[in-house]
Amino acid sequence: MAEELSATHAAAEKGLAAQAASDEPIRARNVLKILTAAVEIFSRKGLDGARIVEIAKASGLPKGNVYYYFSSKEEIYTAAIDHLIHSWDDAFRHISADREPGDAIEAYVRAKLDNARENAAETRLFANEILQGAEHLSVAARDHMRTVTSEKARVIDAWAAAGKIEKIDARHLFILLWSVTQFYAEFEALACDALNVDELTAVDYDMAAKTITQTVLRGLMIRLS
Amino acid sequence: MAEELSATHAAAEKGLAAQAASDEPIRARNVLKILTAAVEIFSRKGLDGARIVEIAKASGLPKGNVYYYFSSKEEIYTAAIDHLIHSWDDAFRHISADREPGDAIEAYVRAKLDNARENAAETRLFANEILQGAEHLSVAARDHMRTVTSEKARVIDAWAAAGKIEKIDARHLFILLWSVTQFYAEFEALACDALNVDELTAVDYDMAAKTITQTVLRGLMIRLS
DNA sequence: AAAGAAGTTGACAATTTGGTCAAGTTTTTT
DNA sequence: AAAAAACTTGACCAAATTGTCAACTTCTTT
Known part of the structure; x- marks a missing residue:
């Protein structure tokens, strides 16, 4: 729960997806966690250099869960880029x-x-x-x-x-x-x-x-x- | 031989290692080939994102030969950075x-x-x-x-x-x-x-x-x- | 020209990595 | 409260990747 709070807070601080975690709670919140972590990792390592376990760890979610929301590393990357x-x-x-x-x-x-x-x-x-x-x-x-x-x-x-x-x-x-x-x-x-x-x-x-x-x-x- | 020429030329164009390929011919020339290729690849992908097969291919040398001159990817990277x-x-x-x-x-x-x-x-x-x-x-x-x-x-x-x-x-x-x-x-x-x-x-x-x-x-x- | 040093190479092993999945738990709907 | 949908998870697989090496060729020395 500390994780949730800090992730949400970090997301609010950054410009990523302004919508709160109210209308589509779980999905929206987790996608946000993942994208926030992804931006951080990708920004340092680039697409090829980033490891998705790193992104998973940084987002506080197990890797399998990350793949529940995104079907590939590329998809996470382009989602992050689009913002x-x-x-x-x-x-x-x-x-x-x-x-x-x-x-x-x-x-x-x-x-x-x-x-x-x-x-x-x-x-x-x-x-x-x-x-x-x-x-x-x-x-x-x-x-x-x-x-x-x-x-x-x-x-x-x-x-x-x-x-x-x-x-x-x-x-x-x-x-x-x-x-x-x-x-x-x-x-x-x-x-x-x-x-x-x-x-x-x-x-x-x-x-x-x-x-x-x-x-x-x-x-x-x-x-x- | 076309490869040698172009690699040497590319190296001369860039600032990498001004010494010609005369005093320590083979080693110097190959190290130069590798570093020139490495700078190109690392500059796009970063340390973690670069694949050493890519560097090998770009330098025109087989991978095994690259490891004859450098003992790890890190070593190539820091050698390139030092310039x-x-x-x-x-x-x-x-x-x-x-x-x-x-x-x-x-x-x-x-x-x-x-x-x-x-x-x-x-x-x-x-x-x-x-x-x-x-x-x-x-x-x-x-x-x-x-x-x-x-x-x-x-x-x-x-x-x-x-x-x-x-x-x-x-x-x-x-x-x-x-x-x-x-x-x-x-x-x-x-x-x-x-x-x-x-x-x-x-x-x-x-x-x-x-x-x-x-x-x-x-x-x-x-x-x- | 013989011997030793330096360089070449593809095949190989060990590890890491992206991605899958079946079996579970939780949440939502009716 | 039961059924359906959404979500979670660790174990697993196949492909990719780093690094090794033994056999081989080429160069240098004497």
Whole structure:
């Protein structure tokens, strides 16, 4: 029962499946346990490196039970992957034409950093999947990402056209923002070394947000003369 | 023989073991073949996910022969990992106190991007190792990284103290530069989607360098007023 | 050219792994 | 409360995987 509580709590903390364990109690709860454990393991080891006994152990269920809900390792993996895209472009909503560029980009950076910190395992899983070639991301998911990116690039272009920011390649700018905001969660070990700390705290994330926005915003601001 | 040639060529292209196949011909050549193949496979699958038959096949040697040179998968992995740190901090030499900040940082970004592009597999392997918790990086290697980072942070601080750039947290700035310069190699699939291309070419890397330096350098430049 | 060292190889053993299943228990339905 | 559905579980199997090895070939030394 301690297991149930902690598993549910962990799941609530992460972004995985917001629905509570009320309508379809047992199945929903166990699937959640498994997926939460799976995200953690897959995020470190990848599809081929993860052992399903490990996932079973981490979820508190015997292996046979895991196979009662999922018919293969692949199925668990793709189920876990499917959650990722939504949280990926969620922060993107801040980049909208009717906002001031400075506010919008700062809000985006904060949202992205917060998300990376709160859903570190999911962030790592996404990184792992891309590192391995993104072969398990559905075509629909990748299309969606491309569409959203193009759409948001037009917002940046419009800001530049309106003289609100310097002209810049929007897509490379997005890559810059993605890479740095995800870095702290994906490569925490390296970030700790670089910052000379044992683990990243809220203060570090705050300083990260400050440094990123300071640098990028100043870099984009129009200079008269 | 076509195999030998291509393996040697691939090895020369990558940063792995510069020594030619002349002083200790057979052993050196085969170890190189194996390590080159291993970096490629490990960079995608990680230590647990990689199968040594895969490495054997990719190196063109039968599995038994691989075990003639290495006594375990772990040993191949750590041998491959040990090469990484040098190429990691190589670009860092551009950040030196006697240069102008603008030149230095631009040179650093270019060097880092070039290295990531030329040694894509090694870059991915490094990323993979950190993602999994950096448990196979030697203590010496991590100490070295910490030391170099601190040293270079002092250069940034000195530039700021001399009024050459805006005050900034040097360590977070480094993280920003690392993350974005490595992104194109590590997450090529995502970069392609973002840039709406099928594969990254020299032009894309060039535009990346331009956008990064434009943004970061303008962000750091002192404004009178 | 003979002998010893170095390298090659496929077949083999031991272990791990993904996945199944039949026999049980618990929960839900009627 | 009985029957049906849903869930649990450890034992089990087949395939995959790591690592070994003895017989063999090629190179180096003298």
